Amino acid sequence: MLFHVEMTVKLPPDMPAEQAAKIKATEKAYSQDLQRQGKWRHLWRVAGSYSNVSIFDVEDNAELQELVSNLPLFPYMEIRVKPLCRHPSSVRGDDS
Numbered sequence: 001m002l003f004h005v006e007m008t009v010k011l012p013p014d015m016p017a018e019q020a021a022k023i024k025a026t027e028k029a030y031s032q033d034l035q036r037q038g039k040w041r042h043l044w045r046v047a048g049s050y051s052n053v054s055i056f057d058v059e060d061n062a063e064l065q066e067l068v069s070n071l072p073l074f075p076y077m078e079i080r081v082k083p084l085c086r087h088p089s090s091v092r093g094d095d096s
């Protein structure tokens with residue numbers, strides 16, 4: 001199942017820089033592992049913001065919930081999820 005996920009990061013302004021850098025590094029490694037597994041199919045920065053638009057390819061809602069709630073930045077994110085299905089007018093042979 002494909003999901004459009006928009007994440008907006010809101011770190012507390014008073015979080016020490018070292019702590020923020022550590023969480024971001026852990027988040028990067030976690031996201032890159034999921035990308036290599038093919039579960040996090042696309043990751044795009046929304047220009048001009050600390051937000052991303054992502055496409056996840058997971059078994060079901062429960063797997064999406066598990067992956068997203070384990071993001072190191074999860075406590076500091078607003079997340080919006082939209083389920084996707086193929087568009088009948090798409091000219092692509094697959095959903096890549």
Ligand SMILES: O=C(O)C[C@H]1C=CC(=O)O1
Pocket residue numbers: 007009027028029031043050051052073
């Ligand atoms: O920077 C972000 O958009 C938040 C998050 C998503 C992947 C990652 O490495 O950090």
